[in-house]
Amino acid sequence: MVTAQDALTVLLVDDQRLVRSGFAMMLGVEDDIEVVGEASDGAEAVTLARRLQPDVILMDVQMPVMDGIEATATIVREDIGKVIILTTFDRDDYLFDGLRAGASGYLLKNTDPDDLADAVRAVGHGHALLAPEVTRRVISQLDTVPSSPQAAQRDSRLDLLTAREREVLGLMARGLSNSEIAGELYLGEATVKTHVSSVLSKLHLRDRVQAVVLAYETGLILPGE
Structure with missing residues (x-):
């Protein structure tokens, strides 16, 4: 009650x-x-x-x-x-x-x-x-989105992340929950939570909304993917 x-x-x-x-x-x-x-x-x-x-x-x-x-x-x-x-x-x-x-x-x-x-x-x-399809529609209008996945490698913000953390960020940007990310990467959900927390901390992000925005801005995820 x-x-x-x-x-x-x-x-x-x-x-x-x-x-x-x-x-x-x-x-x-x-x-x-x-x-x-x-x-x-x-x-x-x-x-x-x-x-x-x-x-x-x-x-x-x-x-x-x-x-x-x-x-x-x-x-x-x-x-x-x-x-x-x-x-x-x-x-x-x-x-x-x-x-x-x-x-x-x-x-x-x-x-x-x-x-x-x-x-x-x-x-x-x-x-x-988050509704990923709507977020993509918004971010697709930004001039700051790199034109290719290779451009993401040049964004210094992503250099702060490990390869696994980049994977987790990419899946977050596609709208996957922690449990879905765990299934996708064959990890425990507690491990995924640790990676998510690390991503937010390293990139000085408040929550998953900001993480999704950054993933598109850096070109880690491109609109329509």
């Missing part, structure tokens, strides 16, 4: 009241999730996050006063909540900018209620929320 003290707290941020109400209704039926506040723009979101210290913030991008990207960067910098970017996906650059600002993941606004709740749980418990 989940108590009120154990429930994940959520702040909803969107300039449309109807959207906020819809998400609040979706999450309101979950015993382990509690919506503790709503904000209509990024500036209000930052103010409420400072006061409420929510576990997860569902953040729209296009809003008045302060947009969701700037608000996300401030919230992550101040460490006052984990952010899931909400997008209608007509602007891929917004999604990528959100990840760069420190968001722990993203959702499409037409997501199913069960997927919304699972996303909140995943991010609330410290996991990154």
